[in-house]
Amino acid sequence: MAAATPKGLARRQLLAEAAGALLMAHGHEAVRHRAVAERAGLPLASTTYYFNSLDELLAAAVEYTCEVDAREMDDRCAALSEQSRGARATAAALAEVFVGDGSSSRLATRYELFVLAARHPELAAMVTQRQGRVEQIAAQVLAKSQRRSAPEEVHKLIAFEHGALLESISASTGHRPDPVGIVTDALADVVDVLAPAVAVTAGAAGASAHAD
Numbered sequence: 432m433a434a435a436t437p438k439g440l441a442r443r444q445l446l447a448e449a450a451g452a453l454l455m456a457h458g459h460e461a462v463r464h465r466a467v468a469e470r471a472g473l474p475l476a477s478t479t480y481y482f483n484s485l486d487e488l489l490a491a492a493v494e495y496t497c498e499v500d501a502r503e504m505d506d507r508c509a510a511l512s513e514q515s516r517g518a519r520a521t522a523a524a525l526a527e528v529f530v531g532d533g534s535s536s537r538l539a540t541r542y543e544l545f546v547l548a549a550r551h552p553e554l555a556a557m558v559t560q561r562q563g564r565v566e567q568i569a570a571q572v573l574a575k576s577q578r579r580s581a582p583e584e585v586h587k588l589i590a591f592e593h594g595a596l597l598e599s600i601s602a603s604t605g606h607r608p609d610p611v612g613i614v615t616d617a618l619a620d621v622v623d624v625l626a627p628a629v630a631v632t633a634g635a636a637g638a639s640a641h642a643d
Contacts, residue, residue: 443481443491445471450488451495455540459547462492486551493544493554497561500541504528504568508575516576521626522618526611528572529565529592535600538610542597565589578626588625591617 449471453461464478467488471477482488507528516524530538548558566589570580595617599610 439481442471442473442477446473446478446481446488447491447495450492451499454489454492454496455499455537457536458540458543459489459492462489464488486553489547489551490554490557493547494557496540496544497557501561501564501568503531504565507531508568508571511572511575513575514577515628516578518622519615519619521573521576521578521622523611523615524576525569525572525588525592525618525622526614528568530596530611530614535610538596538600542593542600562589573626577629578622579629580626584625588618588621591621 446467450462450467453466453470462485464485465475468475468478478488482491511524511528544554544558544561548555566582566585569585569589570582573580573585592614595614596610599608599613
């Protein structure tokens with residue numbers, strides 16, 4: 432493998448980013464040596480110089496994809512205001528943070544990662560770590576919405592989100608439904624059960640009334 436020089440590290444990162452971009456846009460079948468090299472603007476031989484195999488290149492693409500996806504969710508969560516939200520408003524906040532404005536192919540890649548992890552055990556840790564980050568972000572959204580966020584209940588909320596989003600992106604109709612709306616509808620029915628509003632104490636309520 433290439434020596435860990437600044438130039439070598441920069442080229443390897445460039446190839447990983449190119450592989451990740453192909454994965455997000457077209458799925459794992461698009462991650463091929465020639466396609467990655469062309470997207471990165473580097474010679475074809477660079478892919479085999481910096482990566483031992485196609486599997487290693489795919490692993491770099493998965494790692495990059497997981498990081499980008501989670502970071503974008505983090506950014507959307509950070510932009511969310513802190514306020515008490517009803518069930519539907521909380522569901523909408525979760526949906527907006529989960530989904531963002533990604534294309535159907537970009538969203539489909541999230542679920543392709545689960546299949547890849549099942550077929551390639553060396554990828555499982557990355558996908559599991561990403562799931563952990565998603566659940567942490569969901570818990571932050573709930574906290575900002577003044578909702579309870581017990582880990583086991585957040586896990587269930589994410590499961591509902593996955594099911595709704597999969598249904599949305601796999602729709603075969605000519606007019607593809609809005610994934611944010613689909614996820615909002617699915618979560619609105621269960622938010623009050625899985626993430627009830629935090630009760631306001633009498634003291635806090637009095638202080639709030641006094642402040643008003």
